[in-house]
Amino acid sequence: MTIHLKFDQKPAARPNRKGIAAVLSMVVLGSTLLFSNSGFAFEGLGRIATGDEVKAWDIDVRPDFVGLPKGSGSVQKGMDVWEAQCASCHGVFGESNEVFTPIVGGTTAEDIKRGRVQSLKDGSSPQRTTLMKVPTVSTLWDYINRAMPWTAPKSLSTEEVYAVTAYILNMGGIVGDDFVLSDTNIAQVQGKMPNRNGMQSNHGMWLASGKPDVKEKRCMSNCKPDAKVISYLPDYARDAHGNLIDQNRLVGPVRGVVTVAAKAGESASAPKVSMSSGESLFNANGCVACHGVDNKKLGPSVVAVANKYADRKDAKAYLAGKIKTGSSGVWGDMPMPAQAHLSDEDTNALSDWFLSKKK
Amino acid sequence: MSFQIPSDTTLGRIQRAPENFVSRSDIAFVNRASETDRRSFFKKAFAAAAVGAVAASPAMAAAAKGDPAILNLPAHTKGLGQPVAAMPYGMPSQYEKNLQRRESPGLTRVGAASVSFCPLQGLFGVITPSGLHFERHHQGWWDIDPTQHRLMINGLVKREMVFTIDELMRMESVSRVHFIECGANSGMEWANVAVPTVQYTHGMLSCSEFTGVPLIKVLDYCGVDLKKGRYILAEGADGSSMTRTIPMEMVESGEVLLTYGQNGEMLRPENGYPLRLIVPGVQGVSSVKYLRRIEVGDKPYAAKDEAVHYVDLMPDGTHRQYTSIQECKSVITTPSGGQKLLTPGFYNITGLAWSGRGKITAVDVSTDGGKNWKSATVQGPVHDKSLTRFNLPWVWDGKGEVLLQSRAVDSTGYVQPSYRTLREKRDDKSIYHNNAIQSWRVDATGEVHNVHVG
Numbered sequence: 001m002t003i004h005l006k007f008d009q010k011p012a013a014r015p016n017r018k019g020i021a022a023v024l025s026m027v028v029l030g031s032t033l034l035f036s037n038s039g040f041a042f043e044g045l046g047r048i049a050t051g052d053e054v055k056a057w058d059i060d061v062r063p064d065f066v067g068l069p070k071g072s073g074s075v076q077k078g079m080d081v082w083e084a085q086c087a088s089c090h091g092v093f094g095e096s097n098e099v100f101t102p103i104v105g106g107t108t109a110e111d112i113k114r115g116r117v118q119s120l121k122d123g124s125s126p127q128r129t130t131l132m133k134v135p136t137v138s139t140l141w142d143y144i145n146r147a148m149p150w151t152a153p154k155s156l157s158t159e160e161v162y163a164v165t166a167y168i169l170n171m172g173g174i175v176g177d178d179f180v181l182s183d184t185n186i187a188q189v190q191g192k193m194p195n196r197n198g199m200q201s202n203h204g205m206w207l208a209s210g211k212p213d214v215k216e217k218r219c220m221s222n223c224k225p226d227a228k229v230i231s232y233l234p235d236y237a238r239d240a241h242g243n244l245i246d247q248n249r250l251v252g253p254v255r256g257v258v259t260v261a262a263k264a265g266e267s268a269s270a271p272k273v274s275m276s277s278g279e280s281l282f283n284a285n286g287c288v289a290c291h292g293v294d295n296k297k298l299g300p301s302v303v304a305v306a307n308k309y310a311d312r313k314d315a316k317a318y319l320a321g322k323i324k325t326g327s328s329g330v331w332g333d334m335p336m337p338a339q340a341h342l343s344d345e346d347t348n349a350l351s352d353w354f355l356s357k358k359k
Numbered sequence: 360m361s362f363q364i365p366s367d368t369t370l371g372r373i374q375r376a377p378e379n380f381v382s383r384s385d386i387a388f389v390n391r392a393s394e395t396d397r398r399s400f401f402k403k404a405f406a407a408a409a410v411g412a413v414a415a416s417p418a419m420a421a422a423a424k425g426d427p428a429i430l431n432l433p434a435h436t437k438g439l440g441q442p443v444a445a446m447p448y449g450m451p452s453q454y455e456k457n458l459q460r461r462e463s464p465g466l467t468r469v470g471a472a473s474v475s476f477c478p479l480q481g482l483f484g485v486i487t488p489s490g491l492h493f494e495r496h497h498q499g500w501w502d503i504d505p506t507q508h509r510l511m512i513n514g515l516v517k518r519e520m521v522f523t524i525d526e527l528m529r530m531e532s533v534s535r536v537h538f539i540e541c542g543a544n545s546g547m548e549w550a551n552v553a554v555p556t557v558q559y560t561h562g563m564l565s566c567s568e569f570t571g572v573p574l575i576k577v578l579d580y581c582g583v584d585l586k587k588g589r590y591i592l593a594e595g596a597d598g599s600s601m602t603r604t605i606p607m608e609m610v611e612s613g614e615v616l617l618t619y620g621q622n623g624e625m626l627r628p629e630n631g632y633p634l635r636l637i638v639p640g641v642q643g644v645s646s647v648k649y650l651r652r653i654e655v656g657d658k659p660y661a662a663k664d665e666a667v668h669y670v671d672l673m674p675d676g677t678h679r680q681y682t683s684i685q686e687c688k689s690v691i692t693t694p695s696g697g698q699k700l701l702t703p704g705f706y707n708i709t710g711l712a713w714s715g716r717g718k719i720t721a722v723d724v725s726t727d728g729g730k731n732w733k734s735a736t737v738q739g740p741v742h743d744k745s746l747t748r749f750n751l752p753w754v755w756d757g758k759g760e761v762l763l764q765s766r767a768v769d770s771t772g773y774v775q776p777s778y779r780t781l782r783e784k785r786d787d788k789s790i791y792h793n794n795a796i797q798s799w800r801v802d803a804t805g806e807v808h809n810v811h812v813g
Contacts, residue, residue, distance in 0.1 A: 054513050
C-alpha cells in the first residue's frame with residue numbers, strides 16, 4: 001500500500017472499453033510529456049483498475065505502517081491461533097528448527113534497550129532467528145498476513161494477524177502477556193524491536209553504480225607464494241551428495257567420480273525413478289515437513305500410521321478424512337492442520353499409499 | 360547402459376586389454392559384465408591403445424581388426440528409425456539423464472521452500488536449457504492459467520491499471536540474454552568447503568534469453584510520477600505473494616523487463632509462468648515470479664526477503680540491507696569438483712563468467728593456485744549482465760597436483776576477489792553474495808576436488 005498521487009484519476013465504476021479509449025486518447029493528445037520516455041503509448045491496452053480490485057491486492061505494509069489496516073489482536077488470542085495453526089511447523093515456542101529456522105530466541109532485554117542484537121556479533125546463538133534479524137515490526141505483520149499459514153496463506157483475519165504478531169513479540173520478551181497489539185500502538189512496539197538499529201545501507205550493492213567494498217589486483221605472474229589448500233571435503237562426506245558418476249555425462253573429457261560403490265548385480269548409474277502417485281503427493285504437498293516415512297518427526301511416521309490403521313475396515317476413508325480435515329490429540333499435542341486444498345482423489349491416493357507402508 | 364567402473368581400477372589410466380593379458384580381477388570384472396558392457400570395455404581398450412603407446416601391443420593384438428564400434432554395424436545403421444513427431448515435444452537423449460536439477464541434501468527441509476541446483480558441470484555455451492534452470496521457491500510452484508492472470512500497476516501513477524497477458528504480449532517486445540543468480544549462490548562455501556561439485560557450489564545460476572516489455576514503458580503509460588516514485592514493489596501471485604523493493608533507477612534504465620518468454624517459448628511454470636519480472640544483474644529473488652502487481656512508492660518496503668533473509672551479516676553484527684547486485688564472478692565448469700580426467704594429455708579448461716555491473720571483459724586462469732595466470736579466450740558475443748563462456752587449452756601431464764582457478768574482470772574494471780580479500784572485509788558469516796575465486800584441485804589420479812586455497 002502506498003500514498004497516492006493527489007491528481008489520481010479514478011473512474012466511478014469499472015469503465016467500458018470505449019470509455020477507457022476516450023480517456024487515454026485524451027491523455028495522449030493532451031500530454032505528450034507524459035509519454036516522452038516511451039515515445040508511444042500502448043493505445044487501447046489495459047484498463048483502469050477499480051477501487052475494489054486495488055483493495056483486494058494492495059495488501060503490503062511498509063515500515064512507516066502505510067497500508068496497515070485498523071484493528072487489534074491480543075497475545076492471548078495469538079497463543080490460540082499459534083497453537084492451532086503455527087506450532088506444527090514453528091514449534092510451541094517458535095523455537096523449532098525442524099521445518100524452518102527458528103523465529104524466537106537469541107535476543108535479550110539488553111538488546112531490546114539498545115536496538116542491536118549482541119549475539120549477531122559474538123555468535124553466541126546457534127541459529128540466527130527471525131527476531132534476532134528483523135528490524136521492522138511491519139515486516140512480521142506484512143508477511144504473516146500475506147503468506148501464513150504455510151498451506152493456507154491469506155486465511156487469517158486482520159485480528160488474527162495482529163494477535164499472532166503480538167504472540168511472537170511476547171515470546172521474544174518484547175511485549176507482556178496481556179498486551180493487545182493495534183494500529184495505534186504498533187509504532188511504540190517498533191521502538192522495542194531488538195535489532196531495530198541493526199541494519200546498514202552504506203554499501204555499494206544496492207545499485208549497479210555502487211562502489212564495491214573490495215578491490216582485488218589483477219596480478220598475472222609471481223603473485224603469491226605457493227598456494228596451500230586450507231579447506232577440503234572430508235572423506236566421510238564423499239558420498240553425501242550421492243554417486244557423482246551419475247551426475248556427469250557418459251561421454252566427454254571427464255567422468256563423474258564413483259563415490260558410492262555399486263551393489264552386486266546393480267548398475268552404478270541406474271536412475272532412480274518410479275514414484276507412486278501417493279508418494280508424489282506426499283512429497284509435493286509438504287507432508288514431509290512433519291512426517292517421515294520411517295521416522296517420527298513432528299508427526300508420526302507413515303509406517304506408524306499404517307500399522308495403527310491398516311486393519312480397520314474403513315481405514316482408507318478414515319485416513320483420507322483425517323488428511324482433509326486435520327486432526328488433533330491422536331498422536332500427541334501437536335495438531336495436524338487441515339489439507340482442505342487436496343481433492344478427494346488425492347486424499348484417497350495418499351491414504352492408499354500410507355496404508356501400503358504397513359510393516 | 361553405462362560403462363561400469365570396477366572399484367579396483369582407476370579410470371583414466373591406460374587399461375590393458377580384457378582378454379589374453381589381464382589380471383585376475385579384470386577377468387572377474389569382464390565375466391560379470393553384460394555383453395554390452397563387454398563391448399564398451401573393449402572399445403575403451405582400443406581407444407586407449409590408439410593414444411597410449413605404453414599398452415599398445417597387447418591392446419592392438421586384441422583389437423587387431425579394429426574398433427568393433429566401426430566394424431560391427433549397429434542397429435541404428437542397419438534398421439529403420441523413429442517417425443517424425445514421435446515425441447511432439449522433444450526430450451533430451453536417454454543417455455543424458457545424469458544431467459538433472461538436484462537438491463543439496465540437508466540444505467532445506469521442505470521441498471516447497473527449497474532450491475534445486477543447475478548441472479553447470481555438463482552445460483555448453485551460455486544458455487541454460489529451460490528444463491534445467493535452477494529453481495528457488497518460497498512457497499511451492501504453480502502452473503497458472505495465463506488467461507486468468509492479471510498484472511496491476513498501482514501507487515504513484517496517474518492511472519492505476521490492469522493488464523492481461525494478451526495485452527502485455529501485444530506490446531512491442533525485446534529479447535535479451537541475462538543471467539539469474541540467487542543471492543545465496545556459493546553461500547554454503549563462505550567459511551569452508553561444504554559441497555563436492557560445481558552443481559552445488561555455483562548451481563543457483565542460470566542464463567536465458569528472456570522476452571518481454573521494458574517495465575518503464577508500461578509505467579510511463581500509466582503516468583508514473585518519477586519524481587516522487589523512486590521505488591517499486593514487485594509482488595507475486597503465488598501463496599507467498601513474494602515482494603521485493605527495486606530502486607527506480609534500475610527501472611528507468613530500461614533493463615527491468617515484464618517477462619513472459621524464455622529461450623524462445625513461454626516461461627516454464629517453475630520459473631514463473633506466465634509472467635515474471637527480470638531485474639538484470641540483481642540477485643534472483645528480485646526477479647519476482649508469477650508477477651501480479653507493481654506498486655510505485657516513495658520509500659523501500661522492508662519485505663520479509665529484505666529484512667529477515669537476503670541481508671548480509673557483517674563482522675560488527677550489523678546486516679547490510681537491500682544488497683542486490685551480483686558482483687563479478689566466474690567458475691571453471693570442466694574440469695571441476697567430482698569429475699575425473701580420462702587420461703593425461705590435452706584438455707579445454709572451460710567455464711562461465713558473469714557480472715551484475717556490466718559485461719565480462721577478461722577471464723584469467725591459473726593452474727598453480729593463483730601464483731601465475733594466463734588470459735583465457737572470452738567467447739563472444741558478450742552480453743550485458745549475462746553468463747559468458749571462457750576457454751583455455753591445457754595439457755595435463757598426469758603428475759603431481761594442479762590447482763585450477765579462474766578470475767573474471769568486468770567492464771567497470773572490477774576484478775573478482777579471492778576468499779582472503781572477501782573475508783578480510785566481510786568475514787565468513789554473511790551467507791549471501793559470495794563471489795570469491797573458486798579453486799579445484801586435480802590430484803595425480805585425475806580426480807578433481809573442491810578446495811579452498813590460502
